[in-house]
Amino acid sequence: MKLAVFGGLYSNYLALAAAITDARKRGADQLYCLGDMGAFGPHPDRVFPLLHEHHVQCVQGNYDDSIGNELNDCQCGYTDPRDNYFAQLSYDYTLANTNSENKVWLQGLPVELRAEIHGRRILFCHGSPRRTNEFLWESTTSTAFLNRLADEHQADLMIGTHSGIHWQRSLAQGRLYVNVGVLGRPENDGTTNVWYTMISLTENQSPQIEFIPVEYDYQRLADEMRAEKLPDEFVETVLTGWWTTCLEILPAKERLRGQF
Numbered sequence: 001m002k003l004a005v006f007g008g009l010y011s012n013y014l015a016l017a018a019a020i021t022d023a024r025k026r027g028a029d030q031l032y033c034l035g036d037m038g039a040f041g042p043h044p045d046r047v048f049p050l051l052h053e054h055h056v057q058c059v060q061g062n063y064d065d066s067i068g069n070e071l072n073d074c075q076c077g078y079t080d081p082r083d084n085y086f087a088q089l090s091y092d093y094t095l096a097n098t099n100s101e102n103k104v105w106l107q108g109l110p111v112e113l114r115a116e117i118h119g120r121r122i123l124f125c126h127g128s129p130r131r132t133n134e135f136l137w138e139s140t141t142s143t144a145f146l147n148r149l150a151d152e153h154q155a156d157l158m159i160g161t162h163s164g165i166h167w168q169r170s171l172a173q174g175r176l177y178v179n180v181g182v183l184g185r186p187e188n189d190g191t192t193n194v195w196y197t198m199i200s201l202t203e204n205q206s207p208q209i210e211f212i213p214v215e216y217d218y219q220r221l222a223d224e225m226r227a228e229k230l231p232d233e234f235v236e237t238v239l240t241g242w243w244t245t246c247l248e249i250l251p252a253k254e255r256l257r258g259q260f
Contacts, residue, residue: 001117003199004028005124007161008061010184011041011094012194013050018216019183019196020054026198026212032113034161035061035126037106038094039074040184041221042228048102060109061126061162062133066091067098068107077133080248087246089231114155118203123155127162136160136179138167139253146177157207159199164188164246165254166195166211178209186241188250188258192218193241 004023009016023031033056038044044067051058060068062075074091078084098106111132113124128134129149136146150158150171158177165188166181181187181195193213200208222238233244242259243250250258 001030001201002026002028003201004031004196005159005178005180005199006031006033006056006196007166007180007182008036008039008063008164008184009033009047010036010039010182011044011047012184012216012221013041013043013046014218014221015183015194015214015216016047016050019194019212019214020050020056022212022214023196023198028198031056032124032159033058034124034159034180035059035109035132036063036161036182036184037061038067038098039063039090040230040234042224042230044094044098045102048105057113057124058109059113059124059126060106060111060132063091063094064106064109065132067095068103068105068109070095070103075133077127077135078246078249083246083248086231086233090234093228093230117201120156120201120207121154122157122159123153124159126160128160129153129155129158133162135163135249136177137163137251137254138165138169138179140251141169143169143171147172147175150175150177157199159197166197168209174206176207176209181211183214185237185243188241188243188254190241190259192239 115122156175164182168178180197198210
């Protein structure tokens with residue numbers, strides 16, 4: 001059984017289309033999206049037809065809850081004033097450009113999905129099993145904490161996103177945590193590709209995790225972002241692969257990998 005799992009889409013319908021095509025070519029049996037359909041990018045309504053057409057099973061992210069319920073902000077979990085300033089610009093644009101039908105659909109999404117495959121209990125969530133907008137970073141999230149989450153939420157394989165950078169951690173009793181990365185923007189590594197994760201499950205074997213880079217027409221995305229008058233800082237990230245916003249939330253080790 002092969003599961004293709006997409007993290008935050010951030011309105012990047014071009015990357016979503018490319019990832020779906022790639023996942024099908026690789027033999028994916030099921031497609032999942034772990035939330036944050038909007039934010040950052042242009043034309044948020046363009047991701048929804050792709051999700052519906054390809055029967056992608058979706059989890060509600062913090063952004064989806066906010067857009068679906070027309071709240072005042074994205075509930076992104078930032079604390080820095082600059083980060084919150086850009087987050088609000090992104091949120092206001094997405095809220096204004098998401099139609100009512102899609103808002104209703106976002107409002108009704110589950111905060112988690114569960115599956116059992118080959119006797120392995122799988123939990124799909126956005127941030128963490130205990131809180132939708134919780135950031136789990138590779139450098140600061142302890143294995144003991146992840147083991148406790150797995151115990152409390154009765155999961156052998158926990159799968160999340162939200163932080164924007166993919167990673168995985170082996171846990172006690174053969175369990176596993178996987179952050180699948182995001183499709184919406186690059187990983188602050190100076191490359192323009194984005195990422196999704198393929199999880200292969202075989203009876204009596206450990207899950208096989210493959211982080212897969214996705215090439216897409218990032219120049220077109222940047223042009224559309226400019227046409228929609230989205231911040232130049234967002235466009236620069238798409239064109240260079242370096243984050244220019246949402247930096248203060250990064251732990252020191254992850255931030256040191258970037259340019260800023």
